Amino acid sequence: MPWAVCPHCVGEGLRSSVGRRWRCPRCGGEWDEAERVPCPEPGTVALTNEGGGGIVRLVCASHAAHPSAARLRRALQIVPPETEGD
DSSP: OOSOBOSSSTTOBOBOOTTSOEEOTTTOOEEOHHHHSSOOSOOOEEEEETTOOSEEEEEOHHHHHSGGGTTEEEEEEOOOOOOTTO
């Protein structure tokens, strides 16, 4: 997705100013752009077009909850595979 989101505040977009770090307006967390763009979180939600024309993209839960994804609809929640040691 072309915008950065907070990994802690689901659906909250990050804000930035020229030469400054990305900041979450809700929790105040800050990140360098390279830490959040492209999104490093695993894609766990499949989004489709409103008409249901197939999966458009697989995104993290925070990107799926962001208002910019409202024109897409959540097709299904994908459960990530179990990792060893859990």
